[in-house]
Amino acid sequence: MMPSGPPETAPGDGPALRVDNVYKSFGANRVLNGISVQVAPLEVICLIGASGSGKSTLLKCINLLEPVDSGSIFVEGHDITTPGVDVNQVRRRIGIVFQAFNLFPHMSVLQNITLGPRRVLQASSSEAGGRAAELLDRIGLSDKKDEYPDRLSGGQQQRVAIARALAMNPEIMLLDEITSALDPELVAEVLGLVKELALGGMTMVIATHEMGFARDTADRVCFLDEGLIIEEGRPEEMFTAPQQPRTRQFLQRIIAAGRL
Amino acid sequence: MLGGRAVLVSSASTVVFFLVLFAAIALAPGASIVQERFLDPVHLKQAFLGTQTSPSVFEALLLNVKMFMIAEAFILVFALIVAIVRGIPGPVFFPFRAVAVAYTDLFRGVPLILVLYMLGFGVPGLGLRFFSSRSDVTYGIASLVLVYSAYVAEVYRAGIDSIHESQIAAARSLGLSRWQSLRFVVLPQAIRRVIPPLLNDFIGLQKDTALVSVLGSVEAARAAQIYAAEQFNYSSYVIAAALFVLLTIPLARFTDQLIARDRRRRAAGVTV
Numbered sequence: 287m288m289p290s291g292p293p294e295t296a297p298g299d300g301p302a303l304r305v306d307n308v309y310k311s312f313g314a315n316r317v318l319n320g321i322s323v324q325v326a327p328l329e330v331i332c333l334i335g336a337s338g339s340g341k342s343t344l345l346k347c348i349n350l351l352e353p354v355d356s357g358s359i360f361v362e363g364h365d366i367t368t369p370g371v372d373v374n375q376v377r378r379r380i381g382i383v384f385q386a387f388n389l390f391p392h393m394s395v396l397q398n399i400t401l402g403p404r405r406v407l408q409a410s411s412s413e414a415g416g417r418a419a420e421l422l423d424r425i426g427l428s429d430k431k432d433e434y435p436d437r438l439s440g441g442q443q444q445r446v447a448i449a450r451a452l453a454m455n456p457e458i459m460l461l462d463e464i465t466s467a468l469d470p471e472l473v474a475e476v477l478g479l480v481k482e483l484a485l486g487g488m489t490m491v492i493a494t495h496e497m498g499f500a501r502d503t504a505d506r507v508c509f510l511d512e513g514l515i516i517e518e519g520r521p522e523e524m525f526t527a528p529q530q531p532r533t534r535q536f537l538q539r540i541i542a543a544g545r546l
Numbered sequence: 547m548l549g550g551r552a553v554l555v556s557s558a559s560t561v562v563f564f565l566v567l568f569a570a571i572a573l574a575p576g577a578s579i580v581q582e583r584f585l586d587p588v589h590l591k592q593a594f595l596g597t598q599t600s601p602s603v604f605e606a607l608l609l610n611v612k613m614f615m616i617a618e619a620f621i622l623v624f625a626l627i628v629a630i631v632r633g634i635p636g637p638v639f640f641p642f643r644a645v646a647v648a649y650t651d652l653f654r655g656v657p658l659i660l661v662l663y664m665l666g667f668g669v670p671g672l673g674l675r676f677f678s679s680r681s682d683v684t685y686g687i688a689s690l691v692l693v694y695s696a697y698v699a700e701v702y703r704a705g706i707d708s709i710h711e712s713q714i715a716a717a718r719s720l721g722l723s724r725w726q727s728l729r730f731v732v733l734p735q736a737i738r739r740v741i742p743p744l745l746n747d748f749i750g751l752q753k754d755t756a757l758v759s760v761l762g763s764v765e766a767a768r769a770a771q772i773y774a775a776e777q778f779n780y781s782s783y784v785i786a787a788a789l790f791v792l793l794t795i796p797l798a799r800f801t802d803q804l805i806a807r808d809r810r811r812r813a814a815g816v817t818v
């Protein structure tokens with residue numbers, strides 16, 4: 287089950303995701319600087335880098351929540367950045383989970399999870415409900431299906447948010463610092479779930495500040511600096527023998543802060 | 547919570563306050579003539595029930611209630627449409643947005659009574675087949691809808707704007723279209739939030755149905771006026787006023803309850 291190796295051992299012909307020379311600015315602030323990255327099917331990559339290096343922006347561009355200025359992004363070989371592409375069609379194939387959970391507060395846990403399948407995939411309520419029950423079982427929250435989000439702990443909310451994204455059967459999952467808003471004691475339950483997902487086989491791009499998690503879970507770690515990936519490699523290499531001075535500096539700061 | 551002593555003090559102070567107030571009013575010069583003109587029990591009762599020559603204020607009030615209910619239904623829908631149109635992005639929709647903005651600016655600025663005059667007296671004179679042959683009540687309701695929808699559209703818009711954009715991002719990221727996100731995620735939350743201010747506007751609307759009397763419709767205020775002109779006694783106005791107050795109190799209390807519930811819920815949300 288475990289995708290023990292980098293891209294070449296994975297099935298399928300091309301990469302699941304290819305980001306090609308993407309630029310993105312907010313006003314005069316250039317955030318993505320011609321970034322390129324490929325993700326093989328079932329590969330798990332972690333994006334690390336200082337705050338403001340462009341991790342969230344990259345994930346938002348991949349999900350078309352932000353338009354790119356130039357460059358292209360391919361999902362399963364299809365360019366999703368050409369004009370005229372059906373953004374809703376693209377987004378249903380790419381799940382994203384945000385730092386702040388962003389559950390719908392007026393809907394129960396079950397309704398949160400079934401909204402996408404029902405309205406976008408046109409699933410019947412019993413189909414969607416069945417799939418939701420499966421997911422709730424998997425995240426260990428079957429007994430909370432009728433609760434509203436504000437009655438759940440942060441960790442539970444984030445697990446529901448993951449289930450909500452998974453309910454769409456996405457080909458790729460994007461996770462954006464999904465434990466940064468959690469109390470330390472709740473981080474493990476969420477990371478555990480992501481780890482299970484990775485072991486079960488899921489293409490994922492994960493922006494994280496949790497270096498221990500990145501080391502344990504990622505097939506490949508990419509270090510972002512000023513909108514470019516300046517170093518990437520297997521976690522063993524990246525965390526023990528980083529080549530670039532910027533990477534070394536960053537990791538030293540992280541170690542000093544006791545986060546690795 | 548008030549302690550036993552506090553209750554005692556507050557009761558005593560209430561009794562004394564009203565005794566003094568009552569004495570001041572009852573002993574004031576002209577008190578008896580005021581009572582005779584405004585609070586005569588016989589006139590109060592007659593105005594309420596109606597006479598051979600003047601309509602019952604109570605029955606006339608039913609027209610206010612009817613106008614209020616019909617207008618309210620239209621306002622809720624029409625204002626929502628205006629608010630939504632105002633928020634449609636994209637250059638193609640610029641003219642629609644512009645019309646929505648112009649409409650709200652215009653009708654929030656023009657006094658209701660002028661709209662009533664223009665519709666109620668102006669439109670019948672146009673000789674248009676359908677539009678010019680409606681009843682006064684219809685012109686009255688149309689005026690109320692035009693003016694109040696402008697306010698209510700702004701209330702809706704404030705509610706829509708108050709929903710954080712991360713909610714829209716979450717909806718869109720599931721593949722929901724812009725319209726679906728609005729319908730299933732933004733509007734349900736926005737409308738829940740604006741119910742108290744919305745009800746507040748409707749309390750105003752209930753009262754303003756009285757202005758339709760300028761077109762000649764015999765609603766409560768007009769019925770009271772007919773009675774007063776006939777009997778040279780203003781008790782009919784007092785009874786009409788009292789009925790309007792009674793009409794608005796349930797809505798006012800209901801609004802308070804919703805606000806209190808909202809506050810409790812928010813307080814509970816913070817501690818979770």
Ligand SMILES: Nc1ncnc2c1ncn2[C@@H]1O[C@H](COP(=O)(O)OP(=O)(O)OP(=O)(O)O)[C@@H](O)[C@H]1O
Nearest residue numbers: 312315317335336337338339340341342343344463
């Ligand atoms: N919507 C936006 N409008 C303007 N500037 C933005 C916007 N989103 C991000 N930025 C800017 O882009 C830069 C990169 O932000 P981004 O959120 O991608 O960084 P990040 O690597 O995710 O950082 P963090 O680790 O703090 O989450 C920042 O300087 C930020 O201020």
Ligand SMILES: [Mg+2]
Nearest residue numbers: 341342343463
């Ligand atoms: Mg970020």
